[in-house]
Amino acid sequence: MFKLTSSKGAVGDVRCMADVKEDFFETSNNFITVALLDVSITPATLVKVGDSVAISALVTYDERLSVVFSWTKNGEEYHTVSTYSETPVSMDGSTFFKSEAILTSAGFNGDGIYKVVVQVKDAEGNERWVEELQTEVAIHGFIKQPSDEEGDTIIVNSGQENVKLTCAYQRLTHSQDIRWVDESNKTFHEDWQTSEEDDKVTISVLQFEEWPQDLSDTQIMCAVFDGDDLLYESDQISLLSHEYEVQMGPDVDATLGEDAILTCTASSPEHLEHLPTVTWYKKNGGSEDDFLEDGKHFITNNKLDGTSLLSTLTIATVDQNDLGQYYCMAQYEEPAYIEVIGEDLITLSEGSGQEKCDILQQNVENGKIVKKSTDGGRLRFTVECDPGYWLSNSTGNLLYCNSTILPECERVIIKTSIVAHNEEGHLVQVSYTSKSWNGNGTLCDDGWDNREAGIICRQNGFKYGKAISLVTDREDFVLTGLDCPCDEKENLERCSATRYEDSELPCLPEETAGVRCYNQSTEIIGTFLKKTASKKKAYKIFLSVEVNKFGEPFGLTRLHSSSFEVKSQSVKLKTGKASVKVKEGAAFVTLIAKKPKGHGPPKPDCLTVEMEGPANGQHHEFEHCF
Numbered sequence: 001m002f003k004l005t006s007s008k009g010a011v012g013d014v015r016c017m018a019d020v021k022e023d024f025f026e027t028s029n030n031f032i033t034v035a036l037l038d039v040s041i042t043p044a045t046l047v048k049v050g051d052s053v054a055i056s057a058l059v060t061y062d063e064r065l066s067v068v069f070s071w072t073k074n075g076e077e078y079h080t081v082s083t084y085s086e087t088p089v090s091m092d093g094s095t096f097f098k099s100e101a102i103l104t105s106a107g108f109n110g111d112g113i114y115k116v117v118v119q120v121k122d123a124e125g126n127e128r129w130v131e132e133l134q135t136e137v138a139i140h141g142f143i144k145q146p147s148d149e150e151g152d153t154i155i156v157n158s159g160q161e162n163v164k165l166t167c168a169y170q171r172l173t174h175s176q177d178i179r180w181v182d183e184s185n186k187t188f189h190e191d192w193q194t195s196e197e198d199d200k201v202t203i204s205v206l207q208f209e210e211w212p213q214d215l216s217d218t219q220i221m222c223a224v225f226d227g228d229d230l231l232y233e234s235d236q237i238s239l240l241s242h243e244y245e246v247q248m249g250p251d252v253d254a255t256l257g258e259d260a261i262l263t264c265t266a267s268s269p270e271h272l273e274h275l276p277t278v279t280w281y282k283k284n285g286g287s288e289d290d291f292l293e294d295g296k297h298f299i300t301n302n303k304l305d306g307t308s309l310l311s312t313l314t315i316a317t318v319d320q321n322d323l324g325q326y327y328c329m330a331q332y333e334e335p336a337y338i339e340v341i342g343e344d345l346i347t348l349s350e351g352s353g354q355e356k357c358d359i360l361q362q363n364v365e366n367g368k369i370v371k372k373s374t375d376g377g378r379l380r381f382t383v384e385c386d387p388g389y390w391l392s393n394s395t396g397n398l399l400y401c402n403s404t405i406l407p408e409c410e411r412v413i414i415k416t417s418i419v420a421h422n423e424e425g426h427l428v429q430v431s432y433t434s435k436s437w438n439g440n441g442t443l444c445d446d447g448w449d450n451r452e453a454g455i456i457c458r459q460n461g462f463k464y465g466k467a468i469s470l471v472t473d474r475e476d477f478v479l480t481g482l483d484c485p486c487d488e489k490e491n492l493e494r495c496s497a498t499r500y501e502d503s504e505l506p507c508l509p510e511e512t513a514g515v516r517c518y519n520q521s522t523e524i525i526g527t528f529l530k531k532t533a534s535k536k537k538a539y540k541i542f543l544s545v546e547v548n549k550f551g552e553p554f555g556l557t558r559l560h561s562s563s564f565e566v567k568s569q570s571v572k573l574k575t576g577k578a579s580v581k582v583k584e585g586a587a588f589v590t591l592i593a594k595k596p597k598g599h600g601p602p603k604p605d606c607l608t609v610e611m612e613g614p615a616n617g618q619h620h621e622f623e624h625c626f
Contacts, residue, residue: 045138047137047139047140048139049107049140049143050105050106053103053137054101055100055103055135058091060096061088061095061096066123067097067118067120067121069116069118070117071099071101071116072114072115072116073112078114101114106137107139108139108141111138111139112137115132116133140169140172141169141232142168142222143169144166146166146221146234146235146236147237148163148164148166149164152337153235153236153237154237155240156240163209163211165206165237167234168201169201169204170202172224176231177224178204178223179204180223181222181223182220183219183236189206189208192207193205204222211241217239217240217241218239219236222234244267244268244330246264246330247267248344249263249264249265251346252346254323255318256318256320258318259315260318260348261312261313262315262348264311264327265308265310265311266328266330266340267308276332277598278302278309278311278329278330278331279292279328279329280292280300280329281326281328281329282325283325283327292313298313298315300312317379320350321369322348323350324347325346327344327346328342329341331598333597367383367384367391368383369383369399370383379400380400381398383397383399384397385409388411389409390409390410391408392409392436408435410436411434411435412433413434414432414479414482414497416430416431418457418515421470421472425470426516426517427470427472427512428443428513429443432479432497432499441478443480443512444479444512444513445512445513446505446507447480447482448467448469448482452483453466453516455484455490455492456492459490459491460517462518463518464518464523465516465517465518467515468514470510470512472512477512478499479498480505480507481503483495483497522547523547524545524546524614524620525545526545527543527544528543529542529544532624538592539591539593540591541589542589543590545611547585547614555584556585556586556587556614558582559613559614563611563612564591564609565610566607567607568608571596571599572596573593576594593607607623607626608621608622609621609622609623
């Protein structure tokens with residue numbers, strides 16, 4: 001028999017000995033009766049989540065016998081919490097061998113079919129009898145406590161148009177239902193509630209499109225009823241009717257070449273211990289709006305005034321590219337995380353009576369405007385060419401408003417060769433040509449690293465390369481600061497470099513760039529998986545790490561979970577302990593890096609994952625931009 005007990009006492013009693021099955025076998029010329037009670041669990045196998053449960057197997061006791069109990073759950077060995085007492089136990093006037101499978105504070109993973117195989121042996125240790133018994137345990141309870149779609153349990157009226165709350169209960173009976181109720185267990189807006197069942201789980205949704213004007217602060221919860229009888233209650237969720245508001249300032253007529261100031265006010269119903277964080281954005285048509293990072297061009301200043309926060313955005317030296325529509329967003333940390341966006345927009349337009357300036361970013365082909373200033377009251381722009389392009393020898397890098405002379409960015413072709421130098425490695429020789437520039441000679445090692453060395457080695461017939469510095473007697477430097485994008489592996493077309501004549505720092509003979517090229521290497525490959533995301537409060541990073549040794553995959557066997565740290569150039573992050581699973585020679589890593597309160601991610605939002613290992617003394621960095 002199985003006897004099911006809970007933390008509150010016995011659920012079913014041992015059945016009368018007259019009802020049991022009996023087996024007989026002969027040992028030592030005596031007949032021994034072995035009685036094994038049938039499965040008998042009353043009233044049911046339904047167990048509430050959190051209760052402690054013991055499933056007992058009993059065999060009638062005889063001192064001439066020994067008994068072995070073997071437990072399984074859903075076909076797999078079960079020994080997480082199981083006991084067997086060699087001392088016989090007495091129950092209802094009878095003595096038994098007893099074994100228990102115990103579920104302490106049962107969770108939903110306690111569901112399943114529990115079986116026990118009972119082996120009875122005689123005094124000589126011969127197996128004389130085997131029997132298998134089984135029962136099913138089903139767990140019921142709240143499998144999801146009430147929350148909104150972000151998992152928050154404090155919901156504040158922040159002007160949002162739609163509030164959706166959900167909870168879920170596993171294994172309601174046919175006579176039970178789930179309802180949203182207030183603190184007095186009164187049904188809370190029955191017309192807002194819907195329920196549906198999916199694979200024994202009932203999901204209840206409470207949804208309203210506008211915050212009720214008559215709704216005061218209250219606590220609500222999900223509750224299970226059988227008719228009018230309240231059976232179970234969930235955790236509570238808070239609805240707070242505080243009003244938070246962001247008001248945008250007036251439109252601004254700007255004078256090109258001068259500063260413009262925009263304002264917004266974030267207000268709260270009461271004094272807050274932690275002030276809201278205000279960030280500014282510019283509308284960007286149909287694409288994602290531009291986050292305005294606080295710096296030299298966009299300067300944010302926040303000042304507290306009672307329960308309001310006045311935020312000013314100063315746009316330095318306004319040009320045509322700054323004209324458009326702006327808004328601010330306030331982020332509150334208490335009593336819950338709330339984002340409130342100003343509904344109106346501030347329009348920054350060009351004031352009347354000014355000389356029209358039609359220069360836009362798209363006027364600069366293969367380059368971008370990086371600075372603006374005034375020259376005798378005339379607006380002036382500084383142009384920087386894209387990687388792989390240089391400014392023409394005849395146009396310079398300055399662009400004036402309404403000027404007919406535009407800076408020209410020319411495509412530059414950089415070629416390389418390597419010549420044997422000494423046992424350390426090869427000397428790198430470079431040449432460059434463009435529409436108005438050409439030269440050939442050696443490369444200064446400023447900014448020189450393994451990425452560029454690998455490209456040059458591959459261009460010269462090798463698989464791998466390492467950057468080194470050589471001592472030479474040559475003084476024909478023609479390039480410095482060679483820098484290639486992180487994802488570039490094969491050529492120098494997208495790489496940037498500076499003519500040595502234009503560089504600010506001189507190079508010494510011992511700073512000549514060289515390479516050590518080879519075809520065998522150990523390579524660590526870190527790949528960010530698609531699930532990697534920047535969440536509201538944290539970065540969630542999914543990374544696979546693989547090892548190539550001598551150009552071939554080399555199976556990882558272990559990688560320590562404390563080997564990782566996530567860094568951002570814009571803010572200090574708190575990295576939690578990594579979860580590392582090694583499968584088929586690759587390590588799959590999950591990392592959580594918490595953002596500081598009120599952090600507005602820059603654009604682009606880039607992270608560096610630093611890894612120590614897998615071998616002692618090894619350090620690797622993997623970069624990812626959202």
